Amino acid sequence: MKTVYLDNNATTRVAPEVVEATLPYLQEFYGNPSSMHTFGGQVGAKIREARQQVASLLGADPEEIIFTSCGTESDNTAILSALRTQPGKKRVITSRVEHPAVKALCERLGKEGISVIEISVDKEGNLDLDEYRKNLTPDTAIVSLMWANNETGVIFPIEEAASLAKERGIYVHTDAVQAVGKIPINMKENAIDMLSLSGHKLHAPKGIGVLYVRKGTPFSPFLIGGHQEKGRRGGTENTPYIVALGKATELAASNLQTENTRVRNLRDKLENALIQSVPNSRINGNRTNRLPNTTNISFEFIEGEGILLLMDEFGICASSGSACTSGSLQPSHVLRAMGVPFTMAHGSVRFSLSVYNTEEEIDFVIEKLPPIIARLRELSPYWKEGQAGGVCTTASGNAG
Template sequence: MTDIYLDNNATTKVDRAVVDAMIPYFLEQYGNPSSIHKFADGVARGIKQARQQVQNLIGCEHDSEIIFTSCGTESNSTAILSAIKAQPNKKEIITTTVEHPAILSLCEYLEKEGYTIHRLPVDKAGRLNLESYKKLLSDEVAIVSVMWANNETGTIFPVAEMAEMANAAGVMFHTDAVQAVGKIPMMLQDTKIDMLSLSGHKLHAPKGIGVLYLRRGTRYRPLLRGGHQERGRRAGTENSASIVGLGKACELALEFIEYENTKVKAMRDRLERGITEQIPHCFVTGDLYNRLPNTTDIAFEYIEGESILMLLNKAGIAASSGSACTSGSLEPSHVMRAMDIPYTAAHGTIRFSFSRYNTMSEVDEVLKVMPGIVATLRKLSPYWDSINNAPVTNPEQAFQPTYA
């Protein structure tokens, strides 16, 4: 049996067609797009085509609104730092408690520099409260940055509505759409979103290429200054092969967007149903009715995620976990904590994220091994009563280890 890859929210396999599209830009058209000779004359055309392919996928009005960057993190940093540089008198930023570290770490840093950061909390299903969001919008706010979809649970935030609200209050709106682009349809020209980040490696393009969408007319200050590349908005020689690859990947993503929301979703649903029906004391986290079609995040109570991953890996299955141990930190994932998932479950969350390369028979394979893996680890758990095959009565009281 070949290995099963269910960690597509972490990164994806590069599509063969993407690799094929890139190769000429390493071996033949390797000239600097700024040069005037035959090694370069096709590069500008290739980049222009890629810009249009990205434009088609995200539905923006002009291809000049696409700025190629090195990754999602660069796009995020550029967006937020641009907003505060362009509006130096505004000292507040609105974001959420469940953003990716690419946003949260930057905000923490800006907090030290004197910025006020409003982090919108989420409820137990990972949803935001738009009323409290509305109250925070003011002239003091430089930018709102809210992810389109959460990387761990797949929960989708109402960014279009939130952008309207920000726009009405005269506040810039940025969305980290790294997990959403290519998985759900979008038409940016119909929204008031000013900036959007996307990352190539989440949609079968290579790592090291990203995009910042910048609505025409949005006040902007570049992060990298230098040459005239990207119309002076992001200096540095173009990563031409990867840009072309990203373009191809966007074209394919658009082609497969219906497949993603029907076939891929069906695989996710079958796995989720199978696991929750067969295994006691587990539950799906996030907003079940408003999620990415490819993601399920399941909390297995009384056991720990890294152990589950190691046993899954032994069975040839790749997934990921929100447990503390997998990251080397002392706390479980901030997303699980924000949703108030109890520690006994938060450490045991496993995220399965699909792509169009997965198959139904892979789902069946996972369903075959998962109950055994959970049972094996529960046998070792001090919170589990092996004789009755159930949690001990009052688990949190029954086992209270000493800790300073």
């Protein structure tokens, strides 16, 4: 069975070009870049090249790039660094829809006496900028807001948020794990102090990430050890994967146009067709201000896990905000923060595309999914009653 992979916000295929660039650093060039001999030193040179490649994609200077093990490490490092370098400030501002890498850390900090403010979002997932502005108090150590949401793809006005914080002397971190490679980013043109990215979301392997730290930002390392990364992150460099990430960011730069044209068109085709052919369905999130590859669709009166497993029978891979897929008992905190009704929140499916998807694959999903929804609704005790109610809830009036 052919796999139709539409779960690229979870992880991505490693690009063949990336595999090719990586292999020599797993095989013959295994030296330690810190070594004095030429054998290790040549690996050091390759790392410098990778650092330059990552910096180019972000509009950053190479020395502003710190290689880490993943997005979660980058997020943790940024927030803890801001608290450690400003011991008098005991307040963190974040949002209600953050990824667990930020959310769970902030919950932990809250228990340790840090005041954590979670800014609300509206029904379309947009950040409440008024509430944000009112909360920018001088005792705030850091603002940490995601650039784009992993579940809905909704993009936050992070550059505006960063300027507002900067005016008040507050540092800003952004979890840009979902945004990098999908929308243009230029750190020369904004006031963001720290930014996290993750390799495996942009066709590099799992286990490599980056924390961008703007020059002049006070910094305290998370991993204490050797002098690697100029003492900002101890631990021998993951040389093959750093090379991989360098290549992947270079590819991402050249694919940015495709993401925003061909991939966007495929995503639009998919969601428009599904919303039209499936009654009682809706798109979650602001449709305009959104990543080009992501759509989050709710199918009322059914539960997401069943949808995923029946799609799996056809080799279609997606994910869901349903509680049952995660082992937690509450549906997605993102959809709940947006006020998505319970009847809709449990039956949400996220499709996230990449440049490797084809129109045939999208047509295949458009053909296979509506009967799956109908089949599960036949099992649902709410379907007949809900249908009789004639309710067709839509976020922005798109449903049919």
